[in-house]
Amino acid sequence: MPIRVLNRAISQAISWSLCAIFPDNGPIPGLTRQSTCDRVEQVLQEAPALLILGLVGSWVAFVLAPVVTIGWPVPALLLSNAALDRHASKMASHPWYWLRQPMLMLKTVGGAIWGERPEVRIALGLQPFDSDPGTWRGDFEVQADSSMNNSGPS
Amino acid sequence: MSQGHHLAYRSGQPLSVVADYVVVGTGAGGSMAALILARAGYQVAMVEAGPWREAKDYPETMLGVMRDVFPDWGANVAVGNSILPIVQGRLVGGGTVINSAIMVRTPDDVLVEWQRDHGLGDLFSHDAVGRVQDEIERELSVEDSKVDAGAHFGRSSQMLLEALQGREMEAHPMRRNVKGCQGSARCLQGCRHGAKQSTQLNWIPEVLERGGTVLSCAPVSRVELKSGRAVGVIGRFVHPQTRVKGAHFAVEARRGVILAASATGTGPLLEASGVRSPALGQYWRAHPGAGVIGVYPDVVDMYKGATQGTASIHHRKDLGLKLESLTLPLELVAGRTGGAGRQLTGRLADIRHQAMWISAVRAEAVGRVKRGLFGAPSVYYRPTQRDLERLRKGVSLLARAHFDQGARSVRPGVVGLPFELGPDQLHLLQQAPLHNRAWTWVLSHLFGGAVIGDDPRRAVVGTDLQVYGVRDLHVVCAAALPTTLGVNPQHTIMAVAWLMAERLANQDRSGYT
Numbered sequence: 021m022p023i024r025v026l027n028r029a030i031s032q033a034i035s036w037s038l039c040a041i042f043p044d045n046g047p048i049p050g051l052t053r054q055s056t057c058d059r060v061e062q063v064l065q066e067a068p069a070l071l072i073l074g075l076v077g078s079w080v081a082f083v084l085a086p087v088v089t090i091g092w093p094v095p096a097l098l099l100s101n102a103a104l105d106r107h108a109s110k111m112a113s114h115p116w117y118w119l120r121q122p123m124l125m126l127k128t129v130g131g132a133i134w135g136e137r138p139e140v141r142i143a144l145g146l147q148p149f150d151s152d153p154g155t156w157r158g159d160f161e162v163q164a165d166s167s168m169n170n171s172g173p174s
Numbered sequence: 175m176s177q178g179h180h181l182a183y184r185s186g187q188p189l190s191v192v193a194d195y196v197v198v199g200t201g202a203g204g205s206m207a208a209l210i211l212a213r214a215g216y217q218v219a220m221v222e223a224g225p226w227r228e229a230k231d232y233p234e235t236m237l238g239v240m241r242d243v244f245p246d247w248g249a250n251v252a253v254g255n256s257i258l259p260i261v262q263g264r265l266v267g268g269g270t271v272i273n274s275a276i277m278v279r280t281p282d283d284v285l286v287e288w289q290r291d292h293g294l295g296d297l298f299s300h301d302a303v304g305r306v307q308d309e310i311e312r313e314l315s316v317e318d319s320k321v322d323a324g325a326h327f328g329r330s331s332q333m334l335l336e337a338l339q340g341r342e343m344e345a346h347p348m349r350r351n352v353k354g355c356q357g358s359a360r361c362l363q364g365c366r367h368g369a370k371q372s373t374q375l376n377w378i379p380e381v382l383e384r385g386g387t388v389l390s391c392a393p394v395s396r397v398e399l400k401s402g403r404a405v406g407v408i409g410r411f412v413h414p415q416t417r418v419k420g421a422h423f424a425v426e427a428r429r430g431v432i433l434a435a436s437a438t439g440t441g442p443l444l445e446a447s448g449v450r451s452p453a454l455g456q457y458w459r460a461h462p463g464a465g466v467i468g469v470y471p472d473v474v475d476m477y478k479g480a481t482q483g484t485a486s487i488h489h490r491k492d493l494g495l496k497l498e499s500l501t502l503p504l505e506l507v508a509g510r511t512g513g514a515g516r517q518l519t520g521r522l523a524d525i526r527h528q529a530m531w532i533s534a535v536r537a538e539a540v541g542r543v544k545r546g547l548f549g550a551p552s553v554y555y556r557p558t559q560r561d562l563e564r565l566r567k568g569v570s571l572l573a574r575a576h577f578d579q580g581a582r583s584v585r586p587g588v589v590g591l592p593f594e595l596g597p598d599q600l601h602l603l604q605q606a607p608l609h610n611r612a613w614t615w616v617l618s619h620l621f622g623g624a625v626i627g628d629d630p631r632r633a634v635v636g637t638d639l640q641v642y643g644v645r646d647l648h649v650v651c652a653a654a655l656p657t658t659l660g661v662n663p664q665h666t667i668m669a670v671a672w673l674m675a676e677r678l679a680n681q682d683r684s685g686y687t
Contacts, residue, residue, distance in 0.1 A: 042508070045519035063237065066415065071247045108514035113589065117611040120589070121257060123514060129237075131508030134519075136235040144525050146477060146504060152238030156225035156414055157390070162178035162382040 031061035034075055037082045038130035040096075040104050041112075041123075049139045051130065059133050075129060078122035085111050085119060178382030180226060183391035183411045185420040191387055193219035195678075196407055196427040197434060198394050198443070201268020202664050203651035203671040204434030205373035205381070206310075210675035211432075212384040216682075219425050220381060221407060223393035223435075224265035225414035226374060232364035236505035239363050242414075243272055246550065250438065252541065252617055254556025256610040258462065261618045262436060266390050267374035269436070269664070274361045274482035274500075275350040275370045276662040277316045279307050280669060283491070284659050292656045293628025294637060298673060306672040307665060314351035314371040319483045321347050326357035328479015330529035331499040335484040337575035338497065345486040345497075359501040361481035392423055395549070397431050397447035397647060404431040404647035429682060430646035433624070433653070434671065438553060440653035441623030442545040444634065444641065451634050451642055454624065458541040459658045461619040462557055463534030465500060466569050467507075467585040468576030469594070474529045476501045490660045494536030495568040502530055510614055511585070512593040521593070528585075531575070533568025534619070536660035537561040543623040555617070562608040565615075570603045587614040619663050624653040639674050650674045 035056040043050040064072055086092045086099060089110035096107055111123045134140055138148040181189065194216040197208040208218045223245075233242045240247040245264035252258040263272040280303050288294045296302070310316070321327050321335065327347065338345035351371040361370060368375060378388060394409040406427045411420035433440045441455040481501045489495040502510070504525055511521050539557045546552025557565075573584045573595065583594045584603075589612045591602055606612065626649070627633030630642040635654055641647040650671040652663060659666055 041514045042519055043516055045516045045523070048519045048523050050519055059237070066241055068246050068249060068417070071249050074249070105515035105517075109517050112514040112518070113512060113593075115589070117256070124509065127514065127518075128506075128509040131510075132236040132240070132505040135503065135505030135508050136237065141504070144504070144523070146525070149234035152233040152235055152242070153231050154233070154238070154242065154415065155231045156182070156227050156242075157180065157231070158182045159184075160180050162180075162379070164176045164178060164385045165383040 027061055027064050030076060031057045031064060034079050035060045037079050037096075037126055038133065041108050041126055041130050042134040043105065048143055049137065051134050051137070055137070056133055060129075063129065074125050078125040081119065081122035082111065082126060088116070088119065089114060176385035178384070178386050180382065180388045180390065182225065183413050183420050185411070188422040188424065190424050190426070191219050191389070192426045192428065193217045193387060194427070194429045195219070195432055196221060196425045197432045198407060199268060199434035199436060199439070199651060200266045200373065200378060200388070201263070201434065201436065201651065202270050202373065202667040204268065204432070205270075205377040206668045206671035207432050207434060207650045207675035208381045208386065209377040210672055211679055212381045212386050214679035216429065216679070217385060218381055219387040219389065220378065221389045221392050221394055221409070221425060222266045222268075224263070224390065226266035226388070226390045227364065229364070229366050229368040232366050234363070236503055243364060250551065252460070252553040252555035254541070254554060254610065256615070258555060258615050258617050260438065260553065260620065261616060262438065266378060266388065267372040270372035271364045271374065272362055273664060274480070275352050276482060276485070277311065277314070277349045277351050277665045278661040279304075280666040281490075281659065281661060284657060287657055292626065292633070294626065297637060298670060302673055303669045306669045310665065310668050310672070313376070315353045316349055316351045318349050319347035319480055326355055326479060327483050328357060328359065328476065328499070328501070329474050330476040330501065330531075331479055331483025333474070333529060333579045334497075334499045334531050334575065337578045338484075338486050338488070340578055341575065343486055344488040345484060348480070348483055348485050350480070355480060357479045359477045359479055359481050362503065389423060389425070394435070394443060395446065397433070397443065399448060399644060402643065403645040407431060427646070430648060430678065432648045432650055432675075434649070434651035435653070437620035437623050437652045438543055438551040440649055440651060441543045442549070442551045444624055445545045446549065449641060449644060451630065453630070453632050453634050455542045455544045457622040457625045457632070457656065458543045458553065458555065459539070459621040460537060460541070460555060460617045461496065461534040461658060461660075462537055462561065462565070462615045462617050463532045464565055464569060464613050464615050465502070465530045465532040465587065466572045466576065467587070468529045468531070468579070468581035469524055469583045469585065470527045470529065470579070470581050473526045475526055476529050487661060489568070490536065493564050493567055494660055495564060496534040496536070496660060497568060497572060498532050498534070500530050500532045510587060512587060529576070531572045533565060533572055535561050535564045535568065536658045557610055557615070559608055562610065562613070565613065566604070566606050566608065570600065573600060573603055588612050619658070621652050621655045621658055621663070624649045625656040626654045627656055639677060648674065648678065
């Protein structure tokens with residue numbers, strides 16, 4: 021149970037940053053906290069540890085970076101919406117590679133969640149997706165084709 | 175009458191299988207070799223790390239693709255002085271499920287180079303490669319993309335074709351292994367229409383019909399060596415969703431073990447198996463590429479048409495460039511587009527007006543692959559200055575081509591340049607920074623790590639097709655290719671695997687082993 025609580029807390033934190041990176045813009049919908057949080061939680065449950073580590077590290081960088089991006093020595097969590105937007109934008113194009121990389125990580129996951137949202141796809145004039153089946157084939161047998169030569173050298 | 179078996183994830187008792195040949199990997203190389211050996215009458219067992227998914231199982235979303243199709247959610251990267259994503263498939267059919275179905279014949283200059291510089295003799299002669307590529311094209315329904323098929327070709331591909339031909343450059347509709355392509359631009363996610371002739375639709379079923387066995391969800395941990403001979407492989411099933419480890423498996427090979435675990439997998443697997451060679455993991459190469467998006471006043475709808483329809487090898491020999499159209503899913507465009515916040519969502523609003531064209535470089539950089547933490551491949555790769563210069567030329571050329579077609583701006587995705595360039599700002603692109611970290615690269619065509627050649631100091635596989643120092647152990651995938659190609663490698667990998675498997679079958683018959 022504690023792991024689920026931790027997962028939910030991490031999902032909420034990460035989804036907050038993703039919503040800041042993909043906000044509404046006029047007719048184009050952005051990410052919403054609740055649905056993003058649910059999707060991030062699913063990702064955390066299924067993704068390998070390396071990816072989760074990368075996401076959490078990127079979130080930490082995003083929270084701590086305002087001092088570098090906009091010169092405000094406060095965590096991004098305390099920024100106003102306008103300042104947060106400016107911080108996100110500056111971090112994405114910052115000259116420091118190792119500051120851009122965490123942003124790229126967040127954008128990759130955030131972009132995947134944003135781009136699959138039906139509201140977004142409809143607003144952009146694209147076909148919405150069906151859900152992912154997540155299925156695969158189990159055991160099966162195939163009767164050998166008698167017209168084929170299967171009695172080889174062995 | 176014998177039966178073919180597909181054996182998927184299981185827990186509990188260990189599983190044992192015996193076959194004449196065991197083939198590790200089910201992509202272009204592995205499935206081709208397995209098929210040729212099965213047709214020669216051998217019992218073949220194929221072992222694949224990922225699950226077997228049919229068209230109806232393919233994911234819709236990009237997160238679904240990351241989870242269900244890419245190894246480790248796409249976390250595989252090459253590291254040098256920058257981080258370069260590696261695109262590969264981990265499922266039955268391997269890369270053939272997620273590639274753009276491009277079939278390009280092996281250029282003659284490559285075959286000459288292999289013969290001249292790597293001592294391959296007539297192993298891959300022009301005639302031999304041509305003969306099997308004729309057959310492969312017939313079997314996989316290879317055809318030119320139909321430009322007149324409207325939405326099936328796609329406006330983005332059509333515009334690139336017109337733009338390059340307008341500049342009197344060589345450009346052509348791609349030859350692809352598709353049957354009834356509907357132009358859904360979803361090759362990368364796996365073709366849900368079953369149009370792309372990936373190997374799990376044709377060759378692997380035929381191996382089963384010939385009494386073969388396929389193990390899926392079965393990553394191989396080691397090749398078993400006994401008295402200097404490869405006698406089988408061992409590993410443990412892994413659940414495709416939870417990644418929980420299941421039963422152990424062992425596949426005994428009476429005649430030989432054939433590795434086709436890709437340029438990132440084969441070298442580390444040989445290393446884990448105790449094979450020692452100064453060339454192991456070395457000579458790792460790639461075609462790194464970067465895209466430039468053109469934004470048009472009219473709707474382009476790159477999501478209608480072939481994922482990749484047009485290619486140009488006009489500058490293949492002088493600059494090592496390959497120019498192509500490419501449809502990248504919205505989700506990936508969102509990650510790649512510069513900026514964040516309201517600025518970013520605003521920049522994505524015109525997605526239907528965007529066309530993406532890419533430049534890939536026949537890079538001269540040479541990297542290495544080795545077994546990293548927890549057995550995952552660790553790739554070191556750093557494009558050279560000359561590679562960067564060539565990439566910059568290719569991207570500049572494509573940007574000009576976009577403007578020829580009436581684009582109002584281009585988005586090169588280069589840090590240090592304005593996000594968007596107009597026609598009068600092309601000079602900025604020509605002076606773009608020559609540093610890996612400034613560019614948004616992707617590595618899609620990978621080569622080497624266990625290359626073939628006549629010198630054991632520079633090659634892992636000898637011209638007798640065996641790994642140096644180990645009898646009956648062979649490599650038939652891109653890992654064996656000693657150079658890059660400058661064209662899409664799928665057709666070459668298939669032809670090389672065919673010829674190697676054919677020779678193995680013939681050698682067996684003549685009592686070679």
